[in-house]
Amino acid sequence: MNRVMKRIEEYTVGALARASGVSVRTLHHYDALGLLVPARVGENGYRLYGRAEALRLQEILFYRSAGLPLAEIGALLAGGDPVQRLEAHRDRLARALGAQAKMLATLDRTLQELKGADPMTLETLYTPFDPETQADHEAWLVETYGEDMARAIAASKAHLASVPVGMEGRMEALREIEAALVAAYENGAAPETAELGAHRAWVAEMWGRPCPPEAHAGLAEMYLAHPDFIARFEALSPGFSQWLPAAMKAAAG
Amino acid sequence: MNRVMKRIEEYTVGALARASGVSVRTLHHYDALGLLVPARVGENGYRLYGRAEALRLQEILFYRSAGLPLAEIGALLAGGDPVQRLEAHRDRLARALGAQAKMLATLDRTLQELKGADPMTLETLYTPFDPETQADHEAWLVETYGEDMARAIAASKAHLASVPVGMEGRMEALREIEAALVAAYENGAAPETAELGAHRAWVAEMWGRPCPPEAHAGLAEMYLAHPDFIARFEALSPGFSQWLPAAMKAAAG
DNA sequence: ATTGACCCTCACGTTGCGTGAGGCCCCATG
DNA sequence: CATGGGGCCTCACGCAACGTGAGGGTCAAT
Numbered sequence: 344m345n346r347v348m349k350r351i352e353e354y355t356v357g358a359l360a361r362a363s364g365v366s367v368r369t370l371h372h373y374d375a376l377g378l379l380v381p382a383r384v385g386e387n388g389y390r391l392y393g394r395a396e397a398l399r400l401q402e403i404l405f406y407r408s409a410g411l412p413l414a415e416i417g418a419l420l421a422g423g424d425p426v427q428r429l430e431a432h433r434d435r436l437a438r439a440l441g442a443q444a445k446m447l448a449t450l451d452r453t454l455q456e457l458k459g460a461d462p463m464t465l466e467t468l469y470t471p472f473d474p475e476t477q478a479d480h481e482a483w484l485v486e487t488y489g490e491d492m493a494r495a496i497a498a499s500k501a502h503l504a505s506v507p508v509g510m511e512g513r514m515e516a517l518r519e520i521e522a523a524l525v526a527a528y529e530n531g532a533a534p535e536t537a538e539l540g541a542h543r544a545w546v547a548e549m550w551g552r553p554c555p556p557e558a559h560a561g562l563a564e565m566y567l568a569h570p571d572f573i574a575r576f577e578a579l580s581p582g583f584s585q586w587l588p589a590a591m592k593a594a595a596g
Numbered sequence: 597m598n599r600v601m602k603r604i605e606e607y608t609v610g611a612l613a614r615a616s617g618v619s620v621r622t623l624h625h626y627d628a629l630g631l632l633v634p635a636r637v638g639e640n641g642y643r644l645y646g647r648a649e650a651l652r653l654q655e656i657l658f659y660r661s662a663g664l665p666l667a668e669i670g671a672l673l674a675g676g677d678p679v680q681r682l683e684a685h686r687d688r689l690a691r692a693l694g695a696q697a698k699m700l701a702t703l704d705r706t707l708q709e710l711k712g713a714d715p716m717t718l719e720t721l722y723t724p725f726d727p728e729t730q731a732d733h734e735a736w737l738v739e740t741y742g743e744d745m746a747r748a749i750a751a752s753k754a755h756l757a758s759v760p761v762g763m764e765g766r767m768e769a770l771r772e773i774e775a776a777l778v779a780a781y782e783n784g785a786a787p788e789t790a791e792l793g794a795h796r797a798w799v800a801e802m803w804g805r806p807c808p809p810e811a812h813a814g815l816a817e818m819y820l821a822h823p824d825f826i827a828r829f830e831a832l833s834p835g836f837s838q839w840l841p842a843a844m845k846a847a848a849g
Numbered sequence: 850a851t852t853g854a855c856c857c858t859c860a861c862g863t864t865g866c867g868t869g870a871g872g873c874c875c876c877a878t879g
Numbered sequence: 880c881a882t883g884g885g886g887c888c889t890c891a892c893g894c895a896a897c898g899t900g901a902g903g904g905t906c907a908a909t
Contacts, residue, residue, distance in 0.1 A: 355855080355856075356855090356856075357854095357855065357856080362722060363722045364722055366897080366898080367855095367856090368896095368897065368898065368899085369896085369897065371857090371858090371897095372896070372897060376896095387856075387857085387904085387905060387906085388856075388857055388858090388904085388905090389855090389856060389857080389905085390856085390857090398706075401706065401722060404722070412895075412896090413895080413896075414895090425710060426710050429706060429710070608886080608887080609886090609887075610885095610886060610887080619866080619867080620886090620887090621866065621867065621868085622865085622866065624866095624888090624889090625865070625866060629865095640873085640874060640875090640887075640888090641873085641874090641887075641888055641889090642874090642886090642887060642888080643887085643888090665864075665865090666864080666865075667864090
């Protein structure tokens with residue numbers, strides 16, 4: 344009999360609450376709703392959760408952060424393949440990212456109007472809040488369960504496949520390089536050629552061919568032209584989105 | 597007396613509701629709270645809103661979409677320079693974008709675990725829901741009104757300045773080119789050399805120097821390597837993030 | 850044996866609206 | 880001229896997702 348010792352992982356409400364960031368009251372609430380019931384209840388009446396419940400809570404939080412009502416989250420979790428559900432949700436997240444970008448663009452226009460540019464129409468004013476732009480709830484349900492389900496899932500899988508295998512390590516490297524650059528920036532240091540060189544080398548590796556300094560400077564222009572990049576760099580450190588391209592161009596002489 | 601004919605722009609509740617996407621009830625609610633009061637009330641008792649109210653509503657919706665309680669939105673709008681407020685909010689949005697990216701990354705890891713990879717720790721499981729990662733409310737208030745205010749605003753301004761003047765038209769052009777490419781993709785057409793050429797020309801223009809086909813193909817690799825791009829392209833049309841780079845590389849031979 | 854950190858179960862309060870109920874206004878059409 | 884059919888008004892109750900005590904057991908350590 345291939346019986347294996349099972350490691351008993353048990354968390355009390357407080358432990359799970361601290362780990363997940365939700366309140367104890369919320370766990371009580373989810374228990375009352377039947378959305379997340381403890382694995383077992385001790386003789387003392389304490390709720391005790393296991394690994395499965397921890398994972399279930401994570402999934403609940405994913406959907407909750409997307410604005411789904413708890414009742415529907417329960418229905419979702421009740422049936423179907425978890426992997427399918429999460430892949431569909433991944434698609435939704437990507438779309439939400441697009442919506443955020445729209446929001447940024449509209450905000451910029453509003454700022455320009457406030458600074459003297461000509462006014463925009465009522466329609467333009469509210470595009471980012473448009474239900475279609477927003478994470479569209481009904482459309483999503485239709486898409487998830489409707490006839491297009493197969494296509495959506497296929498797209499989702501292709502999507503995952505689009506990240507080349509073995510790339511993860513390279514992304515890690517990029518993150519380290521960027522961290523070094525951010526550190527240099529935050530210390531008020533002049534652009535360190537070493538770190539910029541590392542960045543250029545990384546680009547060359549990604550391209551599979553050399554990246555001369557001028558091409559690197561060209562990349563800087565591209566960074567500036569894409570709001571996504573600006574947002575990402577700005578998230579790393581305020582002002583960084585401006586500093587990095589400047590440094591790249593300066594290094595190219 | 598430099599008196600100018602003022603164009604009277606007035607909207608009833610229904611008109612403003614349709615334009616903005618909120619419900620009539622919501623406008624009533626905001627009126628009751630004193631958050632958004634009509635410019636005037638007709639003899640018939642109808643609420644009538646003007647341009648200023650329309651702009652104010654947009655700002656309210658910005659903050660609401662960020663999860664701010666209405667009471668604090670009112671307090672925010674009560675004092676200070678609108679441009680300053682919105683620039684601070686812009687910063688917040690950028691950070692929220694970063695949080696979304698984290699969420700995507702964690703989702704991918706969970707999917708890998710479900711597909712057989714080794715499990716992650718409780719901590720990793722919940723990182724994207726961590727209050728610090730989330731649009732952190734208190735921290736934002738401190739940052740907005742605290743001693744770092746000047747620095748934050750300065751960063752925000754530099755930030756805006758980092759988008760080169762006269763660039764807006766070019767972004768419009770890019771959007772049109774991308775729309776054409778998406779249309780080609782959705783029609784199942786083979787990559788049209790004309791549209792790809794337009795894209796390459798755009799890149800060259802942005803770079804301020806020519807962009808040979810191989811460089812264009814290199815760009816494709818870079819698109820694949822950056823989750824931001826994948827997310828953005830995926831938002832345009834599912835699967836597009838995979839198709840475009842493939843087309844770009846194919847065109848380069 | 851007592852303290853302090855957890856746990857339990859009610860149970861009412863809060864926010865941000867949804868959803869009628871009941872009634873007035875307006876204008877286009879038979 | 881009446882008669883809809885929208886659109887507007889004001890209450891007023893309902894609901895989701897918890898927050899926030901109140902009142903009271905549990906547990907490990909001092």
